[in-house]
Amino acid sequence: MKTPKYLVPDLFMADPSAHVFNGRLYIYPSHDVDAGIPENDNGDHFDMRDYHVYSTDDIENGTLVDHGVVLDVKSIPWSGRQLWDSDVAYQDGKYYLYFSLKDRNDVFHLGVAVSENPEGPFTALDNPMKGSYSIDPCVFKDKDGANYIYFGGLWGGQLQRYRDNKAIECGQEPTDNEPALCPKVARLDTSMIEFAGEPRDLVILDEQGQPLKAGDHDRRFFEASWMHYYNGKYYFSYSTGNTHYLCYAMGDSPYGPFTYKGVILTPVVGWTTHHSICEFKGKWYLFHHDSVPSGGRTWLRSMKVVELDYNEDGTIQTIEGK
Numbered sequence: 001m002k003t004p005k006y007l008v009p010d011l012f013m014a015d016p017s018a019h020v021f022n023g024r025l026y027i028y029p030s031h032d033v034d035a036g037i038p039e040n041d042n043g044d045h046f047d048m049r050d051y052h053v054y055s056t057d058d059i060e061n062g063t064l065v066d067h068g069v070v071l072d073v074k075s076i077p078w079s080g081r082q083l084w085d086s087d088v089a090y091q092d093g094k095y096y097l098y099f100s101l102k103d104r105n106d107v108f109h110l111g112v113a114v115s116e117n118p119e120g121p122f123t124a125l126d127n128p129m130k131g132s133y134s135i136d137p138c139v140f141k142d143k144d145g146a147n148y149i150y151f152g153g154l155w156g157g158q159l160q161r162y163r164d165n166k167a168i169e170c171g172q173e174p175t176d177n178e179p180a181l182c183p184k185v186a187r188l189d190t191s192m193i194e195f196a197g198e199p200r201d202l203v204i205l206d207e208q209g210q211p212l213k214a215g216d217h218d219r220r221f222f223e224a225s226w227m228h229y230y231n232g233k234y235y236f237s238y239s240t241g242n243t244h245y246l247c248y249a250m251g252d253s254p255y256g257p258f259t260y261k262g263v264i265l266t267p268v269v270g271w272t273t274h275h276s277i278c279e280f281k282g283k284w285y286l287f288h289h290d291s292v293p294s295g296g297r298t299w300l301r302s303m304k305v306v307e308l309d310y311n312e313d314g315t316i317q318t319i320e321g322k
């Protein structure tokens with residue numbers, strides 16, 4: 001499948017996180033709504049209220065099953081507003097849905113909801129993950145079975161309000177010549193609902209081995225973390241936010257450091273770009289979204305899929321977003 005294909009253009013599903021469970025492909029998107037909220041840098045126009053789950057046994061030509069609403073914001077005990085990006089992991093007979101949500105003080109945290117089935121429904125825990133902040137969780141299971149959670153997002157995602165995992169008085173991005181703010185990574189403990197230790201910075205280096213600078217807007221991390229493993233290497237991929245690229249960096253450990261390698265997807269129609277990368281039936285796919293079906297309304301996005309190609313040296317071939 002070399003041409004990107006929309007998955008459910010009539011319903012606005014964004015931020016797709018794809019995984020294979022029991023030989024079937026599952027997609028966990030955000031569910032965009034037209035809340036009538038004007039667009040701003042805080043992302044208030046992304047006022048999502050529930051999640052659906054999709055699954056298929058043939059992503060190229062098969063039917064995509066909509067498993068319906070699997071978690072509603074009203075059923076989350078600590079909810080304020082805005083159910084943003086999520087991801088799902090499996091461990092010991094249970095499926096854990098990690099999600100981004102603001103509490104009643106308008107502070108983003110990561111929440112967890114649990115199910116016995118990959119298609120849900122999911123039941124949310126009473127409280128957010130202890131010590132969690134910001135948005136866009138992604139969970140990666142390493143070869144040894146350990147699970148790692150990656151998270152963070154700038155601007156509306158509130159990452160600039162923290163340093164060393166603590167809230168600061170005046171949340172600001174570093175100046176252009178300082179190192180960029182890093183995405184966070186923590187190993188999950190065996191309960192799957194807590195960090196095993198303090199989240200660490202996931203450092204992205206340039207070709208000289210120096211951390212990317214905050215002013216390097218075409219390459220520095222903004223949001224939408226994803227981790228995958230291919231041919232002996234760890235790939236951390238992410239969005240550059242205000243410059244709208246999906247980029248990637250390669251490393252030798254789930255903690256990094258990672259070295260910036262290039263662009264996976266050039267800017268799409270719509271402000272945000274977001275993705276996941278998943279192998280299914282021997283092919284690698286990029287799941288992403290754009291705002292073409294909604295006529296360019298940035299807050300009404302539609303998920304897409306396209307095959308991903310690697311070069312012999314392990315680098316990824318760039319896909320055109322428009």
Ligand code: FUB
Nearest residue numbers: 046084085223224272274
């Ligand atoms: O869907 C809301 C936010 O937009 C996500 O959490 C970000 O990654 C961006 O896609």
